[in-house]
Amino acid sequence: MSEARRDLLLDVRGLEIGFATEAGLARVLDGVNFRIARGEIAGLVGESGCGKTTLARAILGILPMNAARIRAGEIIFDGEDLLEKDPRTLEAELRGRRVTFVPQDPFSSFNPVFTIGAQIDELMKWKSPDAEPGTGLRHYGRARRRADRARVRELLGTVQLPDIDGILRKYPHEVSGGQRQRLMIAMALLPEPQLIIADEPTTALDVTIQAQILQLLRRLATDRGVSVLFTTHDLGTAYEICDHITVMYAGQEVETAPSDEFFARPRHPYTRSLLASLPSRDRGIHGIPGQIPGLVDPPGGCRFHPRCKNATAICAETRPGISDFGTGHTARCYHPVGHDREAAR
Amino acid sequence: MSADGPLLRLEAVKKYFAIRNAWKRQVGWLRALDDVSLDVARGEILGIVGESGCGKSTLGKTVMGIHAPTAGRIVFEGNDITHLKPYAARGLRRQLQYTYQDPGASLDPRWKIRRSLMEPLVIHTDLGRRERHARVREILDAVNLPESHLDLYPHEISGGQQRRVGLARILTLQPSLVMLDEPTSGLDVSVQATILNLFLDLKRRFDLTYVFISHDLSVVRMICDRVAVMYLGKVVELGETEAVFSSPRHPYTRSLLAAIPTIGEGRVTEDFWLEGEPPDPGNLPSGCRFRTRCHFAREACAGAVPPLVENRPNHADACLFSDEVVRDNA
Numbered sequence: 068m069s070e071a072r073r074d075l076l077l078d079v080r081g082l083e084i085g086f087a088t089e090a091g092l093a094r095v096l097d098g099v100n101f102r103i104a105r106g107e108i109a110g111l112v113g114e115s116g117c118g119k120t121t122l123a124r125a126i127l128g129i130l131p132m133n134a135a136r137i138r139a140g141e142i143i144f145d146g147e148d149l150l151e152k153d154p155r156t157l158e159a160e161l162r163g164r165r166v167t168f169v170p171q172d173p174f175s176s177f178n179p180v181f182t183i184g185a186q187i188d189e190l191m192k193w194k195s196p197d198a199e200p201g202t203g204l205r206h207y208g209r210a211r212r213r214a215d216r217a218r219v220r221e222l223l224g225t226v227q228l229p230d231i232d233g234i235l236r237k238y239p240h241e242v243s244g245g246q247r248q249r250l251m252i253a254m255a256l257l258p259e260p261q262l263i264i265a266d267e268p269t270t271a272l273d274v275t276i277q278a279q280i281l282q283l284l285r286r287l288a289t290d291r292g293v294s295v296l297f298t299t300h301d302l303g304t305a306y307e308i309c310d311h312i313t314v315m316y317a318g319q320e321v322e323t324a325p326s327d328e329f330f331a332r333p334r335h336p337y338t339r340s341l342l343a344s345l346p347s348r349d350r351g352i353h354g355i356p357g358q359i360p361g362l363v364d365p366p367g368g369c370r371f372h373p374r375c376k377n378a379t380a381i382c383a384e385t386r387p388g389i390s391d392f393g394t395g396h397t398a399r400c401y402h403p404v405g406h407d408r409e410a411a412r
Numbered sequence: 413m414s415a416d417g418p419l420l421r422l423e424a425v426k427k428y429f430a431i432r433n434a435w436k437r438q439v440g441w442l443r444a445l446d447d448v449s450l451d452v453a454r455g456e457i458l459g460i461v462g463e464s465g466c467g468k469s470t471l472g473k474t475v476m477g478i479h480a481p482t483a484g485r486i487v488f489e490g491n492d493i494t495h496l497k498p499y500a501a502r503g504l505r506r507q508l509q510y511t512y513q514d515p516g517a518s519l520d521p522r523w524k525i526r527r528s529l530m531e532p533l534v535i536h537t538d539l540g541r542r543e544r545h546a547r548v549r550e551i552l553d554a555v556n557l558p559e560s561h562l563d564l565y566p567h568e569i570s571g572g573q574q575r576r577v578g579l580a581r582i583l584t585l586q587p588s589l590v591m592l593d594e595p596t597s598g599l600d601v602s603v604q605a606t607i608l609n610l611f612l613d614l615k616r617r618f619d620l621t622y623v624f625i626s627h628d629l630s631v632v633r634m635i636c637d638r639v640a641v642m643y644l645g646k647v648v649e650l651g652e653t654e655a656v657f658s659s660p661r662h663p664y665t666r667s668l669l670a671a672i673p674t675i676g677e678g679r680v681t682e683d684f685w686l687e688g689e690p691p692d693p694g695n696l697p698s699g700c701r702f703r704t705r706c707h708f709a710r711e712a713c714a715g716a717v718p719p720l721v722e723n724r725p726n727h728a729d730a731c732l733f734s735d736e737v738v739r740d741n742a
Contacts, residue, residue, distance in 0.1 A: 114600035244464075245689050273463035273627060276689065278671035278680040285681040300600060303630075303673030307680050330675050344605040345675070346634040354606030358570065 075143075076262060076294050077103040077126065082140035084121060084130070092136070093362040095121050097318045097370070098386070099140070103262065103311075108288055108295040110309030110326075112302055114341075116359055117315040119298040123264050126296070127168060128157050145261065163194045167255040169265040173247035177239035183250060184235030187257075191215040194258040218257065226253045226283060245276040249283065256287060263288070264296045269304060281308045302341060306330060311395070314338050317360055317370040319386065324396035334392060334403040337371045369400065377402035417490060418451035419589055419621050420475065420508075425449070425484030427467075427474050431694045442694045444470040445481075446645040449720070452589070457615070457622040459636030459653065461629055461668070465693060466642040468625045469513075472591045475623075476510045477501050488589070506536050509587040513594040515578035519566040525577055526562040532585050547584055554614060555580045572603040576610070583618060591623045596631055608635055629672050633657050641665045644693055644701045647720055651727030661729035663737055664702045700731070708733045708740075 084096040096118045103109040111119045124130050126142055128149060142149040144166070149157065170176045178186060192198070192207055195215050223231045226249040234242060234250075242250070248268060255263050265284065269277040285308055288295050299305050305312050306326065313323040314337065322335040333339050340355045357374040360366055366373050372382035379402065387399045427445040430438045444467045452458050460468045473479050475486055477496060486494045493504060512518040519528050526548070533544045552559060555576040566574060575595065582590060595611070596604045612635060614620060626632050632639055632653070639656050641649040641664065649662040660666040667686035688705045691697055697704050703713040712732055722728040723735075731737060 114602060243689050274629070274671040275463065275667055275686050278684040278686070282681045282684055301673070302601075303675055306675045307673045341602065342675070344602045346605070346608070346628075346630045352605045352608050352634060354604075354609065355602035356606075359600075 074105045075102055076105045076145060077101075077296070078143040079122070079126070080141050080143070082122070082125065082142065083138040084118075084125060085136045085138055086134050087136065088134075088363065090363045094365060095318050095362055096125070097365070099315070099318070099320050100389075101313055101320060101323075103294050103296055105261075105294055106288075106292045107310045108285070108297055108308055110305040110312040111296060111298040111315065112300070112305045112312055112341075113315035114300055114359060116317070116362070118318040119315055120266055122315075123266050123296060123298055126262075127162055127166060127264060128154065129162070163190075164196075164258045165260050166262045166264060167258060167260040169248075169251050169255045169263060169268045171267040171270050173244070173251045173271075174239060176251065177247070179239055182236055182238055183242070187219055187235070187250075187254060188215075190254055190257060191219065196257075196259040219253075222253045222256060223250075225287065226250075228253075244272055245279065248272060248276075248280055252280070252284060252287070256291065256293070259291075260293060262294045262296065264298075266298050267300065268297070270299070270301075277304070278307075284308065302345060314341070317365060318362060319370050320399070321369075321371065322398040322400075324392075325394065328394055328396050332392075332396070334390075334396070334398040335400050336375050336377050336402070336404060338398075339404055340374075377404075418487075419454045419489060420450075420452040420623075421485075421487040422448055422450045422471075422475070423485040423487070425471075425474060425486060426482045427470055427479055428482045440694050443645045443696065444693070445474060448484075448642075448645075448647055450640060450647065450650070452621060452623060454588075455619065455621055456637045457624055457635055459632040459639035460623060460625045460642060461627065461632050461639060462642035463627060463668075463690065465644070465690060467645040468627075468642050469593055470645075471642070472510060472593050472623065472625050475591065476508065477504075478510075502536075506585045507587050508589050508591075509582040509585065510591045511578050511582060511593060511595060513597060515574040516566060516571065518578060519574065519581075521566055524563055524565055525569075528566075528577065529562070529581055529584060532581060536585055548580075551580045551583050554583065554617060555610060570603075572599055572607060575599070575607055579610070579614065583614065586618065587620070589621045589623065591625065593625045594627070595624070596626065596628060604631070611635065629657075629668060630674075641668065644690060644696065646701060646717075646730065648702065648731070649727075649729045650720065651724075651729075655724070655727050659738055659741055661723065661727065661734040661738055662702075662731045663706045663708050665729075666737060666741065708736060 079099060079101040082096050082099045085092040085094050099122060101122065111122065113119050137150060197211050197214060220231055228234055228246060228249055239247060269280050272280060284295065297309055309326050311325055312329045314321050316337050322338045333342060343353045344355060346352060355374055360370060368383045368386050372378040381401055387401045389397045389399055390403060391397050425445055425448045428441040428443050431440040431442050433439045448471060460471060462468050470479060474481050481494060485492060488508060496504065529548045530544055533539055533547060549559065557573060557576050561569060596607060599607060608631065615622060624632065624636055636653050638651065639653045640647050643664045649656060649665045656665060657669060660669055670684055671680060673680065686705060691704055699714040699716060700718050703709040718730045718732050720728045720730045
């Protein structure tokens with residue numbers, strides 16, 4: 068894994084983003100570091116309000132610009148800093164082409180008054196891998212259209228949709244939630260991207276459908292060598308699909324490790340509490356006392372310290388640096404949980 | 413009121429909804445509940461699990477009298493409550509309570525928490541103002557909410573706290589049976605854990621019986637004594653939680669269990685086998701409703717609907733080939 072990690076596709080460094088709110092500046096991301104290697108599924112795990120969606124949106128460049136303030140940091144994608152780039156270039160070359168998006172709720176991402184086929188055609192006009200960036204309709208010749216249609220059909224078959232012609236004629240409300248999510252994954256793959264950002268893509272689905280979608284995403288990512296940024300609030304789902312996992316808490320990344328290492332030897336107290344709060348028959352139920360802090364006036368230093376059993380005076384003063392535990396496993400904690408103890412199972 | 417019989421009994425309860433076309437003509441039936449028979453014993457937690465559209469919420473709402481059953485009998489504490497007059501039903505509400513999936517939506521956004529908590533007492537009891545306040549304070553303490561929250565509006569508190577208020581609101585009436593409809597959906601795991609502990613604590617404290625409706629099997633496994641698995645309006649497996657989870661007898665239960673992400677075990681991305689999606693509930697296959705997706709299906713499955721049979725003590729299933737499923741589990 069550490070070999071693959073060297074070949075980075077995305078490297079987010081020290082990203083600081085605030086949101087202007089009535090109560091003041093909410094510091095939603097506080098110096099976040101996050102990386103994705105080529106061909107890897109990287110999980111971004113955290114509870115609601117931890118900033119995982121903000122980070123995903125910052126990479127896509129779709130933060131609400133009236134409220135969001137990018138205060139520091141860089142987002143390096145394939146060698147270029149996205150924050151330095153002209154928004155028009157981003158729209159023409161990057162968004163929806165090299166980086167695509169799978170939303171949590173596929174229904175609200177479709178237009179309810181057009182058929183699915185019409186919406187996929189529209190996507191192909193602009194974002195087909197054959198389309199020249201920024202040209203759109205002007206050069207949509209018959210040959211390209213035919214190639215695009217063939218590509219769509221082939222891909223819908225790969226995502227295991229039954230009766231492709233029937234589905235293309237249907238409206239979004241006429242297909243089930245699982246099928247809508249399959250369509251979304253197909254549409255995210257059509258432009259042949261390097262990175263797919265999947266924001267809680269299975270949260271709205273039933274467990275058996277979730278299992279099918281995870282299976283599909285895993286297979287397609289491996290076959291096509293696409294990297295996936297997979298955000299989720301559920302460590303179980305992250306275990307199922309991710310190669311590498313980063314845990315966030317209240318706008319700070321707290322621990323990063325390859326999946327197997329992560330679950331075998333979690334180091335950060337927050338990660339441990341999160342694992343312990345998963346329901347399990349033999350361990351009992353353990354919540355985390357206290358609440359997620361407000362982001363307008365967050366606790367200083369490590370933002371987890373008010374709820375942390377290991378916290379000392381230093382934790383409240385400065386944010387801990389990155390401690391390296393080898394094999395790509397890092398955590399930001401002054402008092403990481405020791406090497407000798409086995410995972411909280 | 414017999415003390416020993418089941419607290420709640422459902423006898424072959426059916427709830428059909430008419431499917432109508434654009435001209436309001438009935439074109440079919442959506443069989444949301446089909447011949448559901450269940451007993452809920454006093455003091456137990458019965459889990460009802462299944463995926464969306466399996467009829468688990470319809471079950472809860474039919475018991476509560478929100479939907480009138482199409483056929484069958486519902487018996488609560490020895491009394492038939494299937495078709496009650498509104499006045500009699502009101503008396504029953506004190507005993508039998510229902511928590512909605514979204515606690516935020518079931519609290520009036522323009523009312524302070526105090527007023528929401530007082531309302532059931534005003535409707536159902538003749539307690540004086542001071543006694544009502546005392547009761548509310550006592551319950552608030554039981555659900556671990558500070559008294560200062562009484563003067564807040566629902567949007568000012570977190571999801572977990574809204575859930576606590578929803579519970580407090582029900583407990584002020586001291587019911588004997590509480591139907592919890594997806595009580596942990598939308599909560600973060602760390603909050604979910606504290607809410608589950610609260611359920612167990614309150615159950616001990618107030619002698620409650622729960623019907624726990626959920627799609628989250630790992631939560632159900634944690635806290636339920638018995639569990640009923642539903643698929644498209646039918647109970648397909650019913651038994652003690654450990655028995656059902658450790659040796660499922662219905663292929664659907666088995667695939668549900670296989671789909672739960674479990675840290676440290678095999679990954680579903682490698683070995684999950686259930687294909688397809690549930691059929692349209694308005695147009696069900698004949699015989700066993702799961703047969704179109706089932707590995708074990710044969711011709712016999714398309715014939716009669718397999719009944720729920722107790723093939724093992726306290727463990728019933730509705731599969732013709734359940735012994736084969738168990739053998740295959742091993």
